[in-house]
Amino acid sequence: xxGTLLNSIAVVERVWGAWAERHxxxxxxxxxxxxxxxxxxxxxNLALPGVDAEKEADDLLQEEMEDVEGIxxxxxxxxxxxxxxxxxxxxxxxxxxxxxxxxxxxxGIPFPKVMVTGEDVSAGKPSPECYLLGAExxxxxxxxxxxxxxxVAGILAGEAAGAEVVxxxxxxxxxxDTPHFSMDSYEALPVGKTAEGLLTLSRR
Numbered sequence: 001x002x003g004t005l006l007n008s009i010a011v012v013e014r015v016w017g018a019w020a021e022r023h024x025x026x027x028x029x030x031x032x033x034x035x036x037x038x039x040x041x042x043x044x045n046l047a048l049p050g051v052d053a054e055k056e057a058d059d060l061l062q063e064e065m066e067d068v069e070g071i072x073x074x075x076x077x078x079x080x081x082x083x084x085x086x087x088x089x090x091x092x093x094x095x096x097x098x099x100x101x102x103x104x105x106x107x108g109i110p111f112p113k114v115m116v117t118g119e120d121v122s123a124g125k126p127s128p129e130c131y132l133l134g135a136e137x138x139x140x141x142x143x144x145x146x147x148x149x150x151x152v153a154g155i156l157a158g159e160a161a162g163a164e165v166v167x168x169x170x171x172x173x174x175x176x177d178t179p180h181f182s183m184d185s186y187e188a189l190p191v192g193k194t195a196e197g198l199l200t201l202s203r204r
Contacts, residue, residue, distance in 0.1 A: 001047075001093040001100055001103070001109070002035075002036075002093065003150030003168060003170070003172070004074065004168045005074055005091070005104075005148075006104065006106075006109055006150060007070075007071065007072050007073070007107075007170060007171050008070075008071045008102055008103055008107075009171045009183070011015070011064060011068065012034065012035075013031060015060060015064050016030070016031055016034050017031060019056075022079065023046075023048060030036070032172075034124050035152075036150070036153040036154040037094055037095055037124060038124035039056075039118075039120040040053050040054055040163070041124045042141070043057055053107035053189045065098065065099055065102055068102060068106040071103050071107050072107055073107045074171075075186065075187055076138070076185045076186030076187035076188075076189070077109070077158060078109070078110075079186070080189060083190070083191040084124060084191060085199075086111055086113055089112055089138075090113075090115060090116065090134045091114075091138065092115075092131055092134040092147075093116070093117055093118065093132075094117075094124055094130075095117060096117055096118055097117040107202050114134060116134045118130075120163035124153075125151075125156070125157040126152075126157045126160065127157060127160070128145075128157050128159075128162075129140075130157060131145070131160075131163055134160050140164050141162075142162045143163065144198075144203065145164070146164045146165075147161070147165050147166070148165075148166050148168055148174055149166070149167055151170065165178075165180045166180060166182070167181070167182040167183075168184070169183065170183045171184050181203075183203075188203060189203060190202055
């Protein structure tokens with residue numbers, strides 16, 4: 001969702017940048033590690049002395065819930081979603097559900113029938129658990145799904161799930177060195193359907 005359907009990079013830099021400074025971290029370096037990963041996992045992996053990862057993640061969630069300034073849709077994302085049958089796409093995000101809903105409303109992203117959030121899985125990205133669950137809820141094998149990702153953790157999760165991966169390069173460059181097809185918007189990605197009912201994506 002973040003970085004693939006909507007651009008929340010301004011909020012992430014404000015909230016997480018301030019958090020990094022409070023904990024003696026260099027924001028420019030630290031911010032490269034937070035994309036696509038659950039907040040609690042990001043903090044826990046730092047192993048900072050005396051830091052309660054769950055409490056810090058809850059505090060950050062409240063800050064992010066209150067800050068939606070500058071959240072916008074990725075170019076072409078709204079038209080792309082409108083072209084998809086509503087039962088054939090899902091949002092799989094590391095964000096908590098309440099934060100995901102808040103940002104989707106801010107960017108005008110429609111709510112899907114199927115949604116998997118960071119709270120629905122025991123292991124966050126790069127574990128494939130989230131994408132496997134999303135595919136299961138859609139009723140489609142993961143190897144017949146296309147995963148749109150912008151972050152390394154998400155790309156690895158999509159690969160491990162056996163899905164085809166497309167990299168969205170709009171918001172940051174951390175995942176650009178990839179063998180997967182990459183694009184900076186959905187404006188040149190028309191949706192079609194085969195005689196058998198399979199969806200097709202073709203590059204203009």
